[in-house]
Amino acid sequence: MNLVFAAAIGVIFGAGVHLLLQADLLRVVTGLALVANAASLTLMSSGLTRGREPILPLTGDAEPASDPVVQALTLTAIVIGFATTALLLALIVVLYRRRHSVDLDDLSREEAEAAARDEAEEPALDAWRELGLEVDEPEVAR
Amino acid sequence: MILVAGPLLVLWVAGLALAALDGRRRGVGVLAIAAVAVAFGLQAVLLGRVLADGPQELVAGGWAADVGIRLRVDALGAVFAALSSGIVVAALLQAVATGVRSRSLPALVVFLTLGLSGLFATGDVFSFYVFFELAMIAAYALTAASGTAREVGAAFLFAIVNLVGSFLFLIGIALLYRATGTLEMVAVAEAAGRLEATTAILIAISFFVAFGTKLGLFPFHFWLPTLYATASPPVAAIFAGALANIGAYGLLRFGGAILPNELALSATALIVIGSVSIAYGAIQAIGRRDTREVLAYSSIGHVGYILVALGLGGPVGLAAAVAFSVANALNKALLFLSSELRGRLTAAIFLVGVLSVAGVPPTAGFFGKAALFDAGVRAESWWTVALLFVGGALSFVYVFQIYQHDRWRPREQRERATPLGSAGVGQRLAAGLVALVVLVLGLWPQPLLAAGRDAAEAIVVARGDG
Numbered sequence: 001m002n003l004v005f006a007a008a009i010g011v012i013f014g015a016g017v018h019l020l021l022q023a024d025l026l027r028v029v030t031g032l033a034l035v036a037n038a039a040s041l042t043l044m045s046s047g048l049t050r051g052r053e054p055i056l057p058l059t060g061d062a063e064p065a066s067d068p069v070v071q072a073l074t075l076t077a078i079v080i081g082f083a084t085t086a087l088l089l090a091l092i093v094v095l096y097r098r099r100h101s102v103d104l105d106d107l108s109r110e111e112a113e114a115a116a117r118d119e120a121e122e123p124a125l126d127a128w129r130e131l132g133l134e135v136d137e138p139e140v141a142r
Numbered sequence: 143m144i145l146v147a148g149p150l151l152v153l154w155v156a157g158l159a160l161a162a163l164d165g166r167r168r169g170v171g172v173l174a175i176a177a178v179a180v181a182f183g184l185q186a187v188l189l190g191r192v193l194a195d196g197p198q199e200l201v202a203g204g205w206a207a208d209v210g211i212r213l214r215v216d217a218l219g220a221v222f223a224a225l226s227s228g229i230v231v232a233a234l235l236q237a238v239a240t241g242v243r244s245r246s247l248p249a250l251v252v253f254l255t256l257g258l259s260g261l262f263a264t265g266d267v268f269s270f271y272v273f274f275e276l277a278m279i280a281a282y283a284l285t286a287a288s289g290t291a292r293e294v295g296a297a298f299l300f301a302i303v304n305l306v307g308s309f310l311f312l313i314g315i316a317l318l319y320r321a322t323g324t325l326e327m328v329a330v331a332e333a334a335g336r337l338e339a340t341t342a343i344l345i346a347i348s349f350f351v352a353f354g355t356k357l358g359l360f361p362f363h364f365w366l367p368t369l370y371a372t373a374s375p376p377v378a379a380i381f382a383g384a385l386a387n388i389g390a391y392g393l394l395r396f397g398g399a400i401l402p403n404e405l406a407l408s409a410t411a412l413i414v415i416g417s418v419s420i421a422y423g424a425i426q427a428i429g430r431r432d433t434r435e436v437l438a439y440s441s442i443g444h445v446g447y448i449l450v451a452l453g454l455g456g457p458v459g460l461a462a463a464v465a466f467s468v469a470n471a472l473n474k475a476l477l478f479l480s481s482e483l484r485g486r487l488t489a490a491i492f493l494v495g496v497l498s499v500a501g502v503p504p505t506a507g508f509f510g511k512a513a514l515f516d517a518g519v520r521a522e523s524w525w526t527v528a529l530l531f532v533g534g535a536l537s538f539v540y541v542f543q544i545y546q547h548d549r550w551r552p553r554e555q556r557e558r559a560t561p562l563g564s565a566g567v568g569q570r571l572a573a574g575l576v577a578l579v580v581l582v583l584g585l586w587p588q589p590l591l592a593a594g595r596d597a598a599e600a601i602v603v604a605r606g607d608g
Contacts (some may be wrong), residue, residue, distance in 0.1 A: 039312040046320035098291040
């Protein structure tokens with residue numbers, strides 16, 4: 001059973017990380033949700049004990065009760081994971097409304113162009129020019 | 143016991159109420175300031191009580207100790223709680239004085255403070271995670287609440303990177319629970335001493351990555367500069383002055399108190415990563431002209447010192463880590479709050495922060511760095527002393543560079559457009575209060591150093607070898 005859990009967590013975590021590294025932000029969020037679920041599964045599997053239902057009062061000599069704590073922890077972790085996923089999706093909506101793209105490549109290209117425009121208005125470069133030195137013109141927007 | 147639970151109750155009730163109100167109205171902002179100020183007051187009194195009488199404990203609802211939610215405030219937690227809430231009060235004061243443009247800002251800041259106050263006060267590893275996420279989710283929402291696409295992009299990166307860190311932390315907690323069979327910090331620390339080395343080091347690494355990400359240490363720093371440079375000054379002050387404390391506190395609590403053997407084992411690695419962080423932050427900061435970016439890279443550099451102090455270890459090293467964290471949080475909050483203010487006294491307020499970052503007396507920053515030197519000399523780690531000296535010299539260069547650049551040059555040659563008119567009284571008051579604290583701690587450093595020593599003692603006692 002431990003092996004099954006370990007393998008499942010490994011596969012889910014790996015798939016999550018793979019998605020995290022994609023350029024499409026929706027995939028990134030999906031990847032994060034997978035990583036969150038891998039963490040929840042790890043929590044579950046940290047208390048994998050077979051036993052009776054853990055209801056008080058425990059009657060002495062019967063077989064030991066299973067661990068109820070991990071269930072509570074996992075429930076909390078699921079709620080937190082759900083909240084963060086919702087928040088990230090909301091962020092994507094905001095980004096999409098502003099930029100009409102959810103692709104990281106598009107977004108960073110636009111940002112680089114904006115940075116290049118700022119660079120072009122660089123006061124320091126003017127100072128170099130005043131001194132009569134050559135200045136490499138920054139490449140502005142393709 | 144009202145002192146332990148009081149701040150959480152006040153902030154929780156206030157946060158819920160504020161969430162329903164429109165934060166752009168001044169009255170709502172004032173309400174938020176009042177709530178955080180009350181929490182800060184309670185935490186300051188609690189700090190005094192803890193330093194005098196030792197740790198304060200409370201098990202919520204009168205449940206048995208291992209069933210109920212357990213709050214346990216020792217000197218370390220009390221210092222960080224009072225520090226963080228105090229900085230949030232000042233930042234919120236400035237935000238409200240400037241005029242809040244997003245309706246959710248006051249509520250989010252109150253929830254963020256609630257998360258911070260809770261995680262510094264809890265005695266349970268999993269509650270720590272819950273409060274930690276509460277503070278972080280409020281922070282993600284705070285960064286996204288306003289602004290241009292670039293800011294939302296920075297917020298997205300911040301959220302993704304930190305969430306991965308959080309889930310690694312959660313996995314670390316699961317491993318710790320599996321290995322020790324308990325979540326109660328004191329019992330965990332006891333049981334962790336008996337763990338196999340391979341298990342313990344795995345857990346320690348997952349915690350280190352989580353808190354390193356939160357602090358913005360060198361290999362985990364890439365989310366930080368854009369975020370600090372694009373957020374509004376009060377929000378940046380909250381991030382650098384209050385939220386980053388999670389990382390320092392987490393490393394001290396989980397490294398210093400719960401896994402001290404692994405901390406000692408990785409001392410060299412910590413000093414190396416810390417040194418790289420210091421060098422990287424300082425060199426990048428010198429190369430930037432935009433004040434906020436310089437401050438962001440300076441934050442990366444300065445958290446490296448905390449790591450070096452942890453690496454030096456021992457009560458002196460831990461005390462230095464605490465004292466430096468406190469001074470650093472105040473410095474960064476002060477600089478972010480004052481860097482874009484203009485008008486009477488603002489240059490003086492900014493200068494206090496500049497001197498403190500450079501480590502010039504009479505400021506808190508001087509004693510933070512002096513504590514580090516002390517730890518380095520006592521550990522006879524001359525390498526570290528040399529590093530501290532070079533790092534200090536570099537920070538001297540970049541802070542005076544921004545001072546000169548911002549205050550001594552004509553407006554049109556500055557990188558960032560600064561407001562034409564004079565800043566309002568409230569805006570200056572907020573920064574001025576922090577500057578005053580930095581100066582007072584510089585002239586009368588006894589509380590700072592005593593708090594560091596007591597906090598270090600609390601850590602050593604918690605791991606049971608003191």
